[in-house]
Amino acid sequence: MNVWRLAAKDLWQQRFFVPVLVGFEIASCEILFVQLPKFVPPAVPVLIVQLLGCIAGFIFCFRTMVTEEKHRAFLFLKTLPVSDAELVLGKFTSNLILVVCNFVALAAYYALAVRFGHIHGRLDGSVGLVLLLFACQVLNNFLFLATAMIFDSEKAVWVPFPFIWIFVTVLGNLEVLSKTLGIEGFVDALARNLAVLSGAVLVCATGVLALTTVLFHRRRRFG
Numbered sequence: 295m296n297v298w299r300l301a302a303k304d305l306w307q308q309r310f311f312v313p314v315l316v317g318f319e320i321a322s323c324e325i326l327f328v329q330l331p332k333f334v335p336p337a338v339p340v341l342i343v344q345l346l347g348c349i350a351g352f353i354f355c356f357r358t359m360v361t362e363e364k365h366r367a368f369l370f371l372k373t374l375p376v377s378d379a380e381l382v383l384g385k386f387t388s389n390l391i392l393v394v395c396n397f398v399a400l401a402a403y404y405a406l407a408v409r410f411g412h413i414h415g416r417l418d419g420s421v422g423l424v425l426l427l428f429a430c431q432v433l434n435n436f437l438f439l440a441t442a443m444i445f446d447s448e449k450a451v452w453v454p455f456p457f458i459w460i461f462v463t464v465l466g467n468l469e470v471l472s473k474t475l476g477i478e479g480f481v482d483a484l485a486r487n488l489a490v491l492s493g494a495v496l497v498c499a500t501g502v503l504a505l506t507t508v509l510f511h512r513r514r515r516f517g
Contacts, residue, residue, distance in 0.1 A: 296376050300384025304358045316399045319346045339413045343400050351435035354392040359442040382507045393435050429495035436499045440506040
């Protein structure tokens with residue numbers, strides 16, 4: 295019960311901000327799509343939407359954590375009958391809900407943009423691809439949130455970005471890297487099993503949550 299109350303507190307504080315952020319993301323997509331050449335790979339618009347979704351995941355983490363740190367709310371919460379695990383789970387639950395809402399809004403926008411011709415060409419995506427994109431956004435948000443809860447929000451800005459940059463670089467050069475390393479068969483197998491891959495990403499996100507719960511309890515950063 296405490297987890298849902300803590301999550302509801304965060305969601306209530308962000309109730310006006312989320313529509314503004316979604317509107318900004320959609321406006322950014324429209325501006326970027328207008329500048330794209332007419333014949334671009336269908337994956338490019340999807341990657342643009344995905345990148346904006348990942349940036350939104352960072353912003354959700356930053357806003358929900360900075361509010362607590364600015365007002366020293368964790369110190370107050372520690373005086374209540376609330377465990378460290380509930381504090382962590384409440385924060386991750388609120389962020390997960392925010393990421394889900396943002397992902398659904400961007401997916402709906404993408405579908406409408408394709409339907410009305412704002413995007414030339416459509417990526418033939420399966421349910422596995424949608425799940426993979428969603429799982430990556432969840433893991434992205436959880437990495438930022440874990441860093442913020444274990445250390446502080448300032449480190450959440452700088453620490454995960456190099457790893458995310460490396461991931462994006464590897465993804466962009468995956469074909470060349472797979473040929474160089476001789477793992478083309480393995481990569482092709484993953485591409486044919488996107489649902490399994492998305493499940494693996496969500497397992498990683500769950501591991502991040504579990505690790506954060508343990509370390510947050512041991513460090514007792516807020517009291």
